[in-house]
Each structure stands twice: as structure tokens, then as C-alpha cells.
Amino acid sequence: MVSVMSRTAEAPVLDASPEPGPAGQGRREVCLGAVWALLLVVTSLWLADGGVHDLLDGAAVTALGRLAGLLASASLLMQVLVMARVPWIEQAWGSGDLRRIHRLVGFGSMALMGTHIALITAGYADASINRIWAVVVDFVVNEPGGLLAVAGTIALLMVVVTSVRVARRRLRYESWHLLHLYAYVGAGLALPHQLWDGQEFTRSTAASVFWWSLYGMCAGAVVAFRVVLPLWRSLRAPIRVLGVHHETPTVLTVTVGGPGVRYLHARGGQFFHWRFLGAPGWTRAHPYSLSAPPDGSMLRFTAAMVGNGSAALRHLQPGSRVLIEGPYGRLHSGTRTRPKVLLVGAGTGVAPLRALFESLPQRPGDVQILHRVRSRREAIFSDELETLAARYGADYRLVEGRRIQDRASWLPQAASGWADHSALQHFCPDVAEREVYICGPDRWAAAVRAAALRARVPARHIHAEYFHD
Ligand SMILES: Cc1cc2nc3c(=O)[nH]c(=O)nc-3n(C[C@H](O)[C@H](O)[C@H](O)COP(=O)(O)OP(=O)(O)OC[C@H]3O[C@@H](n4cnc5c(N)ncnc54)[C@H](O)[C@@H]3O)c2cc1C
Structure with a gap:
């Protein structure tokens, strides 16, 4: 039933030393530095345009509303860039973490946009409830790009609402994904409002250059890395x-x-x-x-x-x-920085770990594999993994049984008396000194990651791929 590709039958040539360390940590620091720099520039543009002066001079509500709008635009663009599949960024974080960051920044940018709308409306209405409707109508009818901005906000709101976990679970993946693409429409529709009406955008050449470059860079990254590069790779040969x-x-x-x-x-x-x-x-x-x-x-x-x-x-x-x-994805040998490795996979999540296992340079005892399955009958690749483990001197164990029902755990019901991290340490006593690779269903993989962290594996040595979101 199972198959080993013919090349695995040859004696592997294994170099005992790990590959040079990954650039992931350094790249992440560069990315975080770039995010802080972006927020600093945006805030500086607001300050240069009299932000503090307005704050102290009786126009505090609109001044803060403008700042919230600028930060909302910047985070919206960040969100687009995170999912543009730029190889350099993707290899720094891994796609699973990028999806989580995208989600977090998405809710953050929507909160900032809501704050922007509320404060600007309140500011222009002089805090009078009776004037709010007049301000809204005036914005939609008379402000350049106003109507488009309202349409863009509705599109973005729809994306956020359908991404809340409860709503997300009720939708088919295809429907959710299609709705999610409206985020690009929303960002595009909000742009003219900022271009024609946003004073931080229009009043200084530096500000215009900055915002245009930011929008251009994000649009360019999406087109280059989500459309052109994949097409070129698929069509050239x-x-x-x-x-x-x-x-x-x-x-x-x-x-x-x-x-x-x-x-x-x-x-x-x-x-x-x-x-x-x-x-x-x-x-x-x-x-x-x-x-x-x-x-x-x-x-x-x-x-x-x-x-x-x-x-x-x-x-x-x-x-x-x-x-x-x-x-x-970061489940590859180039992300390894430690000689000893633990691979933990569940269901078909063991498939990439099987490929990784075979490509890891290793000495006997360097690699341990924990393979979580409901029953041995469903354990794909267990024969191949047993054969490869015997050949390389690795430790391979099946952890069998139905899931624990009453708590989020990576363990089977029979081990429900164990704390997750204690069980991990029981199977792999030196887990804290290992590079840990995890792959499987979302919540299961998150439980293994949490257990590894509690077993004192530093976060930078844990690499996880989540199969369902
Ligand atoms: C990074 C990554 C690597 C994966 N590798 C494997 C693998 O090696 N082997 C394997 O069996 N499965 C893998 N999966 C899961 C696999 O992609 C889904 O099971 C598959 O897409 C389901 O599609 P479907 O139409 O059969 O099922 P559906 O019933 O349409 O979807 C079942 C669930 O799969 C997820 N899903 C569906 N389509 C997609 C999509 N286009 N992108 C992301 N998630 C989707 C959704 O959460 C959905 O709820 C991986 C998932 C991810 C995110």
C-alpha cells in the first residue's frame, strides 16, 4: 500500500553537521524594524501637519481621527504585503504565522478605521448628535471620493465580519475566500478619499511621495509574487x-x-x-x-x-x-540551527515531516519522530518511517488513540492524566535542546506548540505548519 520513492532505497550520504543557521531571526528583526519605522514616519507626517497644534487648539477630536485614519491606511497596506507571498518575508515567518499576523493586523486596522470614522464625524459635528447625520450626508455627497470610501469601508467590514471565527466556520472555504478578495476592492475604493481629501497626503510633496510609494510597493508585490512569478514558474517549462x-x-x-x-x-x-x-x-x-x-x-x-x-x-x-x-514554508532543513531535532506530526501532517526527515543531515540519535494517529490502520507512511528510522538510527514512535475530548491537547484519551508538556518531555527528555518541527490540523498543532514552549523550547526553535484554518 505504501511506497518509498526509489531514490530512498540507496544508502544516503549524510553529513553530520547541521546546515548553516537560517536568516529567519535576522529577517524578522528587519521586518519589525520596518514596521516601527513605518509607524514613526506616519506619525511624523501627522505631527508635521500640525497634529499637536490641533490637539492643543480645540480640534483634538478631528486631529486624533486623522491620526487613526493614517494608521489604519498603513496597517491595511501592511496586511496586504504580509499576504503578498514575498519570498523573503515568507521565509522569515512561515506561512502559518503570516496568516495569524494578517488576521491580527486586519482586526487592528478595522478598529483604527472605525475610530477614524467615529472621531472625524464627532469632530465635524461639534459633538452634537443632531448634526451627525448632516455631516455624514455632506461627506458622501460633497467630499471627493467620499462615496467610494463608504463603499470601501463596507467591503472591508464584510471581510472582517466573515473572518470572525464563528462566521468563518459557517461558510464554505470557497465562499469565504471569494468574499475575502473584496478586501482588495475595499482598499482600492478607500484610496481616492485619501488621495483627494486627506490633508497629510496632499499638503506636502514628501507625504505624497511616501504614500504613493507605499501603495505602489504593495500593489507591485501582489502582482509580482502572486501572479507573475507563479505564472512564469509554471509556464517556462x-x-x-x-x-x-x-x-x-x-x-x-x-x-x-x-x-x-x-x-x-x-x-x-x-x-x-x-x-x-x-x-x-x-x-x-x-x-x-x-x-x-x-x-x-x-x-x-x-x-x-x-x-x-x-x-x-x-x-x-x-x-x-x-x-x-x-x-x-519553513519546514525545511535550512531553518535548523541545532544538531538535535524533534518532528511531531498528526494525520497527513506527517507527510512533510517524512520529506524533511529524509533531507536532514543526521547522526544516529539526532532525530526523533512522534507520529500521532487515531489508529495504526490510518497511519500513513508508518512503514516508510520505520524503515528510514532504522536506517538512519532515528527514534520513531506512534502515539495512538482518539483525541482527548474535554481539553485542547495533542495527546490521546488514554494519556489524559498527563499534562501536554510533561508527556512531550516524557517521550523526548531533551526536547528543550532540540529544533522542533510540527505539522497537523490547526488546533492540534497549536497544542503541540504550546506544550513545546512550556517544555522550555525557545519560540525561535519551533517551526509549525497548520493544515486547516
Ligand atoms: C500550508 C498547508 C499545507 C497543506 N498540506 C497538506 C498535505 O500535504 N496533505 C493534505 O492532505 N492536506 C494538506 N493541507 C490541507 C489541504 O490543503 C486541505 O485539506 C484541502 O485544501 C481541502 O480542500 P477540499 O476542497 O478537499 O476540502 P474542503 O471541504 O473544501 O475544505 C476542507 C477544509 O480545508 C481547508 N481548505 C480548503 N481549501 C483550501 C485552500 N485552497 N487553502 C487552504 N485551506 C483550504 C479549509 O479549512 C476547509 O475548511 C495543507 C494545508 C495548508 C494550509
Whole structure:
């Protein structure tokens, strides 16, 4: 039922030293520095335009409203940049963390926009409730870009409301994703209001140059990294389906290959967004992680059939053209900074860890793998992992059983008497000295991450990929 790619049968040549440390930490510091610099410049522009003077001179409410509007615009652009899949930023944080940052900044920017609207309206209405409606009508009818700004705010509000967890769970992924694209429409519609009406934008050349550059950079990043680069990678040399085979009745492995693969520079454990031309639902890309290290001519991923998109994979025909975006993700050997490694995976989350395991330089005893499954019957790759672990001198353990029901935990019900971090330390006593890679369903992976942190693994040595959001 399971398969090992033929190249794994050869004796691996393993270098015992870890690869040079990742630039991730340094990059994150640069990104955070850039965020602070951005907020500083925005606040300085507000100050230069008489912000403090207005504060002290009886126009405090509108002055603070203008500042909130500027910070809302800056955070909206940050949010777009975070999801533009700029490789440099993506490799600094990892896609899972970027999704979380995007979500957090999104709610923050909407709160700032609400504050902007409330304070500006209150300021112009001289705090008189009776004048509020007149101010709103005047803004929509007479202010250049006013009506567009209202439409943009409604679009952004809709995106925020549908992203609140309770609402998000009620929507199909496709519907939520389609609605989410309205955020770009919202940001675009709000722009003319800032361009024509925003005094910090129009009054000084420096301010105009600054805001134009910011908008240009974000739009450029989205077009370059979400459209042009993936198209160029997919079209410059073809990649086609080579075969599909079942690992279990509900899990299958897809192998693709062709001259395009060698240009991708992918590493074992990373993921791509995949589209299969001619197959049903090809317009919607799905993320799947590599389940074996790329060898320069072939890639493979292993997918659980959970819905329409993944179920359609079983009908793929050899020869179908593949469009891909990636590689993405920090589950690869280049992020490792410590000689000892712990890999913790659940369900199909073990697939990228299997690929990572095989591409890690290692000495016997360096790598430990915890494979969480409901039952051994569902444990994909357990035979391959056992074989590879025996060959490399790694420690491989299946942690079997149904989930604990009454608390968020990574453990099975039979271990409910254990605290999550104590169980992790029990399985892996030197976990605090290891680089930890985690992959699996969202809440399960978050529970492992929390346990690793409590077991004193520093956050910078934990790398997690979350399968469902
Ligand atoms: C970074 C990453 C790597 C992944 N790697 C693997 C893997 O190697 N093997 C594997 O079996 N699964 C993997 N997944 C999960 C896989 O992408 C989803 O199971 C699949 O997209 C479900 O699509 P569907 O139409 O079959 O199911 P649906 O019923 O449409 O969706 C089921 C759930 O999957 C999620 N989902 C659906 N479509 C997408 C999408 N386009 N992007 C992100 N999430 C989506 C949603 O949370 C949804 O609720 C990965 C997910 C992520 C985010």
C-alpha cells in the first residue's frame, strides 16, 4: 500500500553537521524594524501637519481621527504585503504565522478605521448628535471620493465580519475566500478619499511621495509574487502529472515531474499551491506539502480526501499540466540551527515531516519522530518511517488513540492524566535542546506548540505548519 520513492532505497550520504543557521531571526528583526519605522514616519507626517497644534487648539477630536485614519491606511497596506507571498518575508515567518499576523493586523486596522470614522464625524459635528447625520450626508455627497470610501469601508467590514471565527466556520472555504478578495476592492475604493481629501497626503510633496510609494510597493508585490512569478514558474517549462496512487482508501499520493521541477529549488517539507489544468475545480488552488524530498525531476505530495477539491485528485490523468505557486514554508532543513531535532506530526501532517526527515543531515540519535494517529490502520507512511528510522538510527514512535475530548491537547484519551508538556518531555527528555518541527490540523498543532514552549523550547526553535484554518 505504501511506497518509498526509489531514490530512498540507496544508502544516503549524510553529513553530520547541521546546515548553516537560517536568516529567519535576522529577517524578522528587519521586518519589525520596518514596521516601527513605518509607524514613526506616519506619525511624523501627522505631527508635521500640525497634529499637536490641533490637539492643543480645540480640534483634538478631528486631529486624533486623522491620526487613526493614517494608521489604519498603513496597517491595511501592511496586511496586504504580509499576504503578498514575498519570498523573503515568507521565509522569515512561515506561512502559518503570516496568516495569524494578517488576521491580527486586519482586526487592528478595522478598529483604527472605525475610530477614524467615529472621531472625524464627532469632530465635524461639534459633538452634537443632531448634526451627525448632516455631516455624514455632506461627506458622501460633497467630499471627493467620499462615496467610494463608504463603499470601501463596507467591503472591508464584510471581510472582517466573515473572518470572525464563528462566521468563518459557517461558510464554505470557497465562499469565504471569494468574499475575502473584496478586501482588495475595499482598499482600492478607500484610496481616492485619501488621495483627494486627506490633508497629510496632499499638503506636502514628501507625504505624497511616501504614500504613493507605499501603495505602489504593495500593489507591485501582489502582482509580482502572486501572479507573475507563479505564472512564469509554471509556464517556462512544463510540469505534468506522472501518476496517482492510493496510500489508504482515503489518502492518495500524486507524483508530478518534468523539466520545470529543477527551476523550483524546493526542499523536502515545503508546500506548493497546486492547480491541475483540465481537472474539475482547477480554478481553485489547494496547498499540499511535499511528502518526499525533491530530486530535481519529480515532486510528490500526499493528500487526505476531505472535500471536493481533494477528492477530485483521484481522477487526475497522467500528462495533465500542473500550475504551481511556491515553494513556501519553513519546514525545511535550512531553518535548523541545532544538531538535535524533534518532528511531531498528526494525520497527513506527517507527510512533510517524512520529506524533511529524509533531507536532514543526521547522526544516529539526532532525530526523533512522534507520529500521532487515531489508529495504526490510518497511519500513513508508518512503514516508510520505520524503515528510514532504522536506517538512519532515528527514534520513531506512534502515539495512538482518539483525541482527548474535554481539553485542547495533542495527546490521546488514554494519556489524559498527563499534562501536554510533561508527556512531550516524557517521550523526548531533551526536547528543550532540540529544533522542533510540527505539522497537523490547526488546533492540534497549536497544542503541540504550546506544550513545546512550556517544555522550555525557545519560540525561535519551533517551526509549525497548520493544515486547516
Ligand atoms: C500550508 C498547508 C499545507 C497543506 N498540506 C497538506 C498535505 O500535504 N496533505 C493534505 O492532505 N492536506 C494538506 N493541507 C490541507 C489541504 O490543503 C486541505 O485539506 C484541502 O485544501 C481541502 O480542500 P477540499 O476542497 O478537499 O476540502 P474542503 O471541504 O473544501 O475544505 C476542507 C477544509 O480545508 C481547508 N481548505 C480548503 N481549501 C483550501 C485552500 N485552497 N487553502 C487552504 N485551506 C483550504 C479549509 O479549512 C476547509 O475548511 C495543507 C494545508 C495548508 C494550509
